Amino acid sequence: MDGDIARPNYNPFIRLDLRDNVVVARLPVAAGTAVPAEGVVTLQDVPAGHKIATRFIAKGEAVRKYDTVIGFASEDLAPGTWMHSHNILFDAVEKDYAYSRDYRPTEFVPQPGRATFQGIRRADGRVGTRNYIGVFALGAAGATAARRIAAYFTPDRLEAFLMVDGVAPFAHEGGDGMERGGEPMALLRRTIGGTLRNPNTAAALVIASAAEVNDLEGFLAGQGLERGPALRTLVIGEEGGLRRTVEAGIALVREMLPLADAVTRETVSAEHLTIGMQCGGSDGFSGLSANPALGVAMDILIRNSGTAILSETTEIFGVEHTLTARAVTPEVGRKLVERMDWWLRHSEGRDSQINGKVAPGNNAGGLANILEKSLGGSKKGGSTGLMAVYEYAEPVTAKGFVFMDTPGYDPVAATGQIAGGANMVIFTTGRGSCFGSLPAPTMKLASNTPMYERMEADMDVNCGTIIDGEETLEQAGRRIFERLLRHASGERTKSELAGVGTNEFVPWPIGVTA
Template identity: 55%
Template sequence: MTTTALLQGFMQNNAPLIRLHPRDNVLIARRPIALGETLAGMGLRARAQVPAGHKITARAIAEGEAVLKYDTVIGFAARALEAGEYLHTHNIRHEERDGFAYEFGTDLKPVALLPAHERATFLGIVRADGRVATRNYIGLIASVNCSSTVIHKVAEWFTPERLAAYPNVDGVVAFAQTSGCGMSSPSEHFDVLRRTLAGYARHPNLGGVVVVGLGCERNQVPELMASQGLDESRQLQSLVMQQTGGTRATIAAGIAAVQAMLPAANDIQRVPVPASHLKIGLECGGSDGFSGISANPALGAAMDILVAHGGTAILSETPEIHGVEHLLTRRAVSEAVGRKLLARLDWWKRYTAGHNGQFNGVVGPGNQAGGLANIVEKSLGSAMKAGTTPLRAVYEYAEPITETGFVFMDSPGYDPVATTGQIASGANLICFTTGRGSMFGSKPAPTLKLASNTPMFERLSEDMDINCGLVIDGKLGIEQMGRQIFEHILRAASGEATCSEKLGLGDHEFVPWHLGIVS
């Protein structure tokens, strides 16, 4: 039985506890459970207060016995537990799994691609080379931290009043960063930075780009452009402060360069294009115990629809599939694809060795407060964002994504870094699930935020686009919620402003991944 089918069945009765799989020995509190409360129909009496979204034992569990959620091991009982006990970090033991026998392609589910004439459409911006944009910005990119203030000053000059004559331009945005020098070069960090900057420079959502450097940094602008195949043109210019005449002169030159680009950038129109042009970055932040029950599987259902329409779903945050990677290798289209995913996880094991990080079991305070005990439980929900279709390819951070369907891009779990990589890889829209509440936005690709529960959605209504808490409330099934998400994606891709866009977010969320030393 699929996850979706299980959820559909167990959500309908609106009982105080949610059973996710018949073999589970834990239940999830749909609402706060009081000490001593008799749970009708469950044959249980609560032995402690249990917050909403947290776990309660469905039966007695012996010390050392596996704790099962979605019929998946999320840890082991740290002591003998009685039925009705509150189950969390204090009595679940996390253990790393060694010697696991991975399977490849055993859970492949064929995708029934819709005929071209049946595919959904959105109003996109078709570039001269055929790529499709969902937004139309002019971007300023700093090659090094030393030019970051300059590009912010240039962007700030272009107020809404000064852009009023260019209604088809969504804005002028500065992509400032804190690296580019004081780093090892050549190095993996150096390659990742250049790949990320180039991914933004060629992103279809930018109708014009100015790259600005200082002049003495390791990440030299001419070498950056040449190494990444970026050729200067009317809509792609570069400036070097030490050659241009310093701070004031570079600001003036940057303003002039953008002004020269604005007429051509404005000369666009939105036209109907197939949903196959959508590349959706999948992100979760501030996850809670409901994220893996409502928002994440519902987003996964939406991605199954997108893939059937020929689009691309990009799962990332490698530390947040740790412990459930075997579920993804079973969906790999080949052993080579599955092995590439495992190779990235092996890299992370070496990278995080000796550190008290998420990959090694410890989730953040917000995750714990929301009901998640460890990384495996968090990963179990996180991986659901990708739906059920085959894993077609695995990419490194900010590597251009050329495959369609469900793919994976390696990244940290830190939201701004992961999303920056997805956009650099070509994502033209981000779907971001949250249980605790995230105030995130991104440019040049907009972010849609999906709330896992109704109380948070109502409390943070200015920041949340979609209320997946309707699933927890028993008002919508997963498939219905997924369809609503897909329809909202089409509207956002067509230009409908997201909540984060209305709030002006996205100017400071460009955070390339720092991998190496600072010297």
């Protein structure tokens, strides 16, 4: 990399907008390095992904990246100064929600010319990208049984069922010691029920104890579910304990296997893809490469009549006005602001991300505060209109770009998206992540080449080519979209090959624990 700096005309910094007063280091840059493109010399060592001032910035003046305010100078700052959380103050930013001002209808690809993949069509017309039998625990008391039943069905025991991707446990820590009604129970039941109905779930076994608050009959009735060949139930107290429940569960799954196996993949339109977008372990490059490249890919998907779900409400704080301006109606935009206001009340006075500080890994990677992180994270949403805003785990029915209210914690956020109907997840990362998910598989994008090379066994796509100057955002976005079609057609992602996903079902534990 040092040789790159020595190359004639090589600029070790990236300028994102002509109106910015900072630029971002492509690689570690030593103090005293001349940057002719900006007419400055670095005054301190600058880590990769971090920023320098390109002109004098007065104390209190706005710091601008992508022509968006990411904070305010804590002191007078000379050109070439390393800019980070030590001299960029987090403070309230004046926002103009400009509801629907920038909305433009999407120009769709005509039906005959739309992209296709090899999907699994269900009886009701929905299309899956995978084919799992799920073993669902209604509460923590059923978690061990669910895990043991699923673990029994090893690849060797599924050899005869070529179309079944696996038997997956969906265990969690809730279901008891909680409010019996209201939002917490409705949210938990909606999450379990939505995952059970996900188009990637071919059949399901639901396990309850005899006494948990999330009782079996109440769950089934509340979710409009009826027992049948593809939906079986067990109550541990009635079966005679854990061992007998596991034995009975294995027998029931065996009965469902031929039913789940009786499917084929067929050519279907990309309009049947619903993508949950996630980011975790972000760095200073995430908002320059992986996130905007994913946004380009999702714009392509949406023009092909597919759906992309942006979430992690606390991680769009400070830039939510850029989304409300793209809302199809003012009502959609106002719903997003209402969810943000809920989070601000919920987090008031607490040491949480929405109140300024980002996680230590994000900070080390070059993100000074939540405003800067939000700026990069929101770029996953591409450029099309915001068509709907959903609460956590609500069924996503709108086509196009939508938003789902979730926490920023990746497993909780992705769980809500999958419960809402996402049949694939795409996850961007700059610091590295080993995240995976079921029944919707996760495809991971690396923001920079060094991390991709270190963690190649976990990363599906390297977007560091953008930072390296080898590829444009548009080229990378097209490559991501084409890779998405391959994975949606059955090609295993790196997280699937690593066997990751059985521990990442994490419903949002909102509410009182008694």
